[in-house]
Amino acid sequence: MSKLKTKDAVVRALGAMSGTSLDGVDAAVLETDGHDIVGFGPSEYRMYSAQERATIAAGFGQWAGSDVDAASSVVDAAHAQALQGFGAVDVIGFHGQTLAHAPRLQGTLQVGDGAALAQALNAPVVWDFRSADVQMGGEGAPLAPFFHHACARYIKEKAPLAFLNLGGVGNITWVDPRIPQPQTDGAVLAFDTGPANAPINDLVQARCGLAFDDGGRIAAKGTVEQGALELFLAEPYFTRMPPKSLDRNDFSEMIGLVSELDDADAAATLTAMCAAGVMEAMQHCPSPPSRVLVTGGGRHNPVLMQMLSVSLDCPVAAVETVGLDGDMLEAQAFAYLAVRVARGLPTSCSSTTGVRAAVSGGTLSYPSPAHSLS
Ligand SMILES: Nc1ncnc2c1ncn2[C@@H]1O[C@H](COP(=O)(O)OP(=O)(O)OP(=O)(O)O)[C@@H](O)[C@H]1O
Numbered sequence: 001m002s003k004l005k006t007k008d009a010v011v012r013a014l015g016a017m018s019g020t021s022l023d024g025v026d027a028a029v030l031e032t033d034g035h036d037i038v039g040f041g042p043s044e045y046r047m048y049s050a051q052e053r054a055t056i057a058a059g060f061g062q063w064a065g066s067d068v069d070a071a072s073s074v075v076d077a078a079h080a081q082a083l084q085g086f087g088a089v090d091v092i093g094f095h096g097q098t099l100a101h102a103p104r105l106q107g108t109l110q111v112g113d114g115a116a117l118a119q120a121l122n123a124p125v126v127w128d129f130r131s132a133d134v135q136m137g138g139e140g141a142p143l144a145p146f147f148h149h150a151c152a153r154y155i156k157e158k159a160p161l162a163f164l165n166l167g168g169v170g171n172i173t174w175v176d177p178r179i180p181q182p183q184t185d186g187a188v189l190a191f192d193t194g195p196a197n198a199p200i201n202d203l204v205q206a207r208c209g210l211a212f213d214d215g216g217r218i219a220a221k222g223t224v225e226q227g228a229l230e231l232f233l234a235e236p237y238f239t240r241m242p243p244k245s246l247d248r249n250d251f252s253e254m255i256g257l258v259s260e261l262d263d264a265d266a267a268a269t270l271t272a273m274c275a276a277g278v279m280e281a282m283q284h285c286p287s288p289p290s291r292v293l294v295t296g297g298g299r300h301n302p303v304l305m306q307m308l309s310v311s312l313d314c315p316v317a318a319v320e321t322v323g324l325d326g327d328m329l330e331a332q333a334f335a336y337l338a339v340r341v342a343r344g345l346p347t348s349c350s351s352t353t354g355v356r357a358a359v360s361g362g363t364l365s366y367p368s369p370a371h372s373l374s
């Protein structure tokens, strides 16, 4: 039996994530038995070119057709390149790129062909992580929570805490590390908090030609417009009970709420909206977390971090304070989930996605003909 299929054997897994911000591909190695994190390996970031980014972005919000096919080809080629330099790995977790996400309507679409990637890299690839969850009534997102639970155990946390990912969209995982299995009642609660960096990026792109508000410098000069913030918080999404998830552009109209403001006030207000979504999320946590550990690009924005520190009732810090890598946590998560899928272990449960029963979501593709595993 291959090492991958041998229960409890520690394997070398490579995970890859292409997030909603469309900046590029994050890739990272994780050593795990599918339960515990044993060690972290090397990582790489492969940026998308402006042309690649435009091709993928043209597919946003679409479910099929030539734009989707073109986006998929770009995603495949970029991943084949990003993942080739890691040496032998036992399995690859390939998230792909989300183009559209409407779990209760059409479903969820992550482009990228895992079977082709398995062939190109001569390694087993787990992909299409979200569809099975959606088919069983779940949101299909967020999926990092089981990994967050493993992280909490890895850092030997003793009390409930929260991981907050601030990418294009924000998502939070409340974790009780004293409960050993993440699918056990009371171990984990997770959901998307609201828009995070995506509206800020869209604003500064449209107004200043910038990819993002580096260091929160534009927002730092502005004043939050309370009326716009209140209108934003009136969105029913925030009072809806979790589990719940968002598509990148679900709140895209919020830019309209700041359209009359100057650049600095508009950026400050959108940044405050991200923080306010997180504050609203706290009411849904089963108990107050002892601290909030922030991952994703938003932790690099000191204005946002300061707003969070002021509005939350517990310490807020980047995951680096506990020795984790906030730029690679999602890639590591999909390495971890790939091993769980290969071993038939669940990757989501009712308290992370609302799925009817815990599910092991993902397709495992092997290179053909016969491949050799370590
Ligand atoms: N130095 C910085 N200052 C301000 N914002 C930053 C900085 N660095 C990154 N960001 C923000 O973080 C974003 C990238 O975050 P991240 O890589 O976590 O997103 P993602 O993984 O694509 O998204 P998601 O988790 O939603 O899929 C950038 O687009 C930018 O808005």
Ligand SMILES: CC(=O)N[C@H]1[C@@H]2OC[C@@H](O2)[C@@H](O)[C@@H]1O[C@H](C)C(=O)O
Pocket: 019, 020, 098, 101, 108, 140, 141, 142, 143, 144, 145, 165, 167, 168, 169, 170, 171, 192, 245, 246, 330
């Ligand atoms: C549908 C989809 O791709 N969702 C992403 C997105 O980006 C952040 C947030 O929205 C989260 O729900 C999810 O990604 C992370 C990695 C997750 O599944 O945990």
